[in-house]
Amino acid sequence: MLSCLKIAIPGGRILKVRTSFPYKGSPIGYRVLINGRTGVVVGFAEEGKEESLVFPDKLPFTDLKNLEAVKDLALIYGLPTWQLMWELIPSHWNWTEESFLEVSLSSFQALDPKTRQILSWIADRKLVKEELAKKRFGSELINMLVKKGLLRVKKDWSAPDVEVELFKLNVPFEVALSKLRRTKRYAERVRLLAYLRERLYASREELREEGFSSEDLKALISRGIVKVERELMQNFAINPRSELRMGGGFLVKKLEKPTVVVGSLSRLAESLFALIEDALGEGKSLAIFSFYNPTLSWLLRELKPIFGDRVVSLSSFESPKQFIKNWFLAQEKGRIVLTGRMGLLVPFKDLYAVVLFDDYYTKLNRYIDLRNFVSQLYKYYGCQFFYYTCALGVDTYQRVKSGQWEMEFLGYSAEVRLLKRKPEEILTQELLSELEDNSLLLVRKTGYSYAYCPKCGFLVDCPKCGTFLTLSKANNLYCTRCKWKGPAECTHCGGKIEQYGFGIERVMEEVERHGLLRENIHFDTKPSVAGVYKKVFLVHGDNILSVPSLNAEEEFWKYIHRARAIAKERFYIQSFLDKEIIENYLREDFLEAELERRREENLPPFSKIILAVFTKEKQKP
Numbered sequence: 313m314l315s316c317l318k319i320a321i322p323g324g325r326i327l328k329v330r331t332s333f334p335y336k337g338s339p340i341g342y343r344v345l346i347n348g349r350t351g352v353v354v355g356f357a358e359e360g361k362e363e364s365l366v367f368p369d370k371l372p373f374t375d376l377k378n379l380e381a382v383k384d385l386a387l388i389y390g391l392p393t394w395q396l397m398w399e400l401i402p403s404h405w406n407w408t409e410e411s412f413l414e415v416s417l418s419s420f421q422a423l424d425p426k427t428r429q430i431l432s433w434i435a436d437r438k439l440v441k442e443e444l445a446k447k448r449f450g451s452e453l454i455n456m457l458v459k460k461g462l463l464r465v466k467k468d469w470s471a472p473d474v475e476v477e478l479f480k481l482n483v484p485f486e487v488a489l490s491k492l493r494r495t496k497r498y499a500e501r502v503r504l505l506a507y508l509r510e511r512l513y514a515s516r517e518e519l520r521e522e523g524f525s526s527e528d529l530k531a532l533i534s535r536g537i538v539k540v541e542r543e544l545m546q547n548f549a550i551n552p553r554s555e556l557r558m559g560g561g562f563l564v565k566k567l568e569k570p571t572v573v574v575g576s577l578s579r580l581a582e583s584l585f586a587l588i589e590d591a592l593g594e595g596k597s598l599a600i601f602s603f604y605n606p607t608l609s610w611l612l613r614e615l616k617p618i619f620g621d622r623v624v625s626l627s628s629f630e631s632p633k634q635f636i637k638n639w640f641l642a643q644e645k646g647r648i649v650l651t652g653r654m655g656l657l658v659p660f661k662d663l664y665a666v667v668l669f670d671d672y673y674t675k676l677n678r679y680i681d682l683r684n685f686v687s688q689l690y691k692y693y694g695c696q697f698f699y700y701t702c703a704l705g706v707d708t709y710q711r712v713k714s715g716q717w718e719m720e721f722l723g724y725s726a727e728v729r730l731l732k733r734k735p736e737e738i739l740t741q742e743l744l745s746e747l748e749d750n751s752l753l754l755v756r757k758t759g760y761s762y763a764y765c766p767k768c769g770f771l772v773d774c775p776k777c778g779t780f781l782t783l784s785k786a787n788n789l790y791c792t793r794c795k796w797k798g799p800a801e802c803t804h805c806g807g808k809i810e811q812y813g814f815g816i817e818r819v820m821e822e823v824e825r826h827g828l829l830r831e832n833i834h835f836d837t838k839p840s841v842a843g844v845y846k847k848v849f850l851v852h853g854d855n856i857l858s859v860p861s862l863n864a865e866e867e868f869w870k871y872i873h874r875a876r877a878i879a880k881e882r883f884y885i886q887s888f889l890d891k892e893i894i895e896n897y898l899r900e901d902f903l904e905a906e907l908e909r910r911r912e913e914n915l916p917p918f919s920k921i922i923l924a925v926f927t928k929e930k931q932k933p
């Protein structure tokens with residue numbers, strides 16, 4: 313039967329096409345291949361041009377429910393719906409038609425050596441992109457072989473190369489340390505190694521974002537200390553050291569309202585396990601979203617040994633082939649679908665609940681908050697919504713207070729200790745004596761320190777964006793915001809600078825000076841929800857409060873609660889500030905007071921604030 317379809321193509325344009333749909337049910341949500349590119353059927357049209365197109369998948373690629381949630385998200389940010397939809401579609405699905413070459417002969421005996429070389433090269437690979445062959449052997453030669461009939465051109469569809477490079481430690485941390493040379497770059501390389509150890513792996517973009525240099529990375533790879541991998545899935549299959557088991561006692565309430573579940577990480581995990589059992593008990597599926605890759609891979613390692621093949625992962629850890637397979641697997645009943653940004657459009661079957669696990673990195677392009685997508689999606693699926701978090705934010709608290717959402721508070725297991733640091737100290741004596749294996753040290757500042765110019769009398773800032781610059785151990789200045797780099801001199805007067813304050817590299821140096829730098833002492837700039845430590849030490853986080861921002865206090869609150877949530881036994885807060893100030897952030901009514909302050913001052917969530925960034929104009933000479 314002929315029908316007119318609305319097809320959205322990459323970039324967001326709509327084509328109206330008259331065609332016949334080859335499968336049962338509604339065509340909405342199916343992919344089509346049309347005029348050399350990919351489109352998605354998003355609705356019906358009243359009329360359309362007759363054009364030839366192909367439906368490459370036997371199952372729908374997405375569902376009307378997901379498309380409705382995309383519309384809601386587009387409305388919130390005032391964006392064109394279908395352009396946004398294509399931003400949310402993983403590139404695995406965006407096929408384009410390309411020309412490939414194949415060899416038409418079976419024997420190359422009578423040919424000249426050059427021709428034989430080209431033909432064997434292509435024959436070995438069966439099908440080679442025409443563009444690639446031309447790059448390698450030259451267009452003229454290839455065109456001639458096609459003309460002579462020795463090579464055949466074949467049109468076919470291909471997905472862009474979507475493999476990601478992932479970097480990880482190639483040797484145990486202590487071995488890596490012993491292999492490092494004491495060069496000027498020593499401290500930065502130690503930090504890079506520590507970073508990889510905490511996360512198991514990291515992508516190139518992530519490392520760049522954290523301010524690591526690509527030269528350091530290259531040097532560590534060439535010395536066999538760091539390795540690059542493309543498919544990591546098999547390495548993540550099972551975590552034999554999993555500390556989280558099925559625990560009784562957690563009854564997840566069945567409620568119509570969304571439920572926010574707050575507490576320490578191991579308690580959240582136990583509650584999640586109970587929820588999964590409920591879902592599977594009813595033969596239903598569960599969609600778990602987490603937008604921070606380390607959290608996602610940690611969840612996978614925890615869930616896979618318990619729930620086995622029921623768990624379907626959709627993330628950048630899978631090879632493109634596996635990813636596409638899992639996409640359709642996720643549409644079966646009784647699956648635990650573990651995904652993030654790449655799985656927003658999965659058409660789920662028979663959902664028991666939509667779960668958002670942790671709220672790190674929820675922003676797309678720095679401003680589209682994907683929590684707004686997830687918290688719409690559940691409504692269209694008519695299921696429950698659970699929001700698991702280690703630290704409640706003011707906006708979520710307000711939803712609970714106003715009765716829109718329910719809250720289940722599981723509490724934190726770690727006991728808190730405060731350590732008062734003297735101005736000249738980096739690590740207090742007490743901290744050093746409490747440090748033991750399976751500890752995490754948090755320092756909320758990258759690099760070695762800030763830089764102070766005694767002549768100008770202030771902290772040296774970035775000439776491009778105005779952020780305070782960071783001094784590295786190698787004695788360079790760099791900007792953590794815009795990546796500007798420069799020599800260790802004042803950006804205003806060119807004068808000599810001094811160290812000011814301290815960052816993670818300085819702390820690592822200090823720990824090493826006391827002979828305590830070893831495999832089971834971990835370092836990080838932020839508390840990642842990706843594992844539990846016996847003890848967590850916040851070595852330095854006071855700098856959050858010194859930033860003049862309307863949510864600095866909330867940021868500090870969240871930082872310390874996330875840190876507390878990943879500590880099993882004890883959480884230490886070392887601070888230069890008075891104990892009473894820090895204690896204020898541990899009070900249970902902190903969010904209530906913060907909400908009240910914002911109501912009085914008419915700040916978000918009671919009003920909307922637009923953050924405008926003005927970059928300095930280039931000065932004319």
Ligand SMILES: [Zn+2]
Nearest residue numbers: 774777791794
């Ligand atoms: Zn900058």
Ligand SMILES: [Zn+2]
Nearest residue numbers: 765768802805
């Ligand atoms: Zn100066």
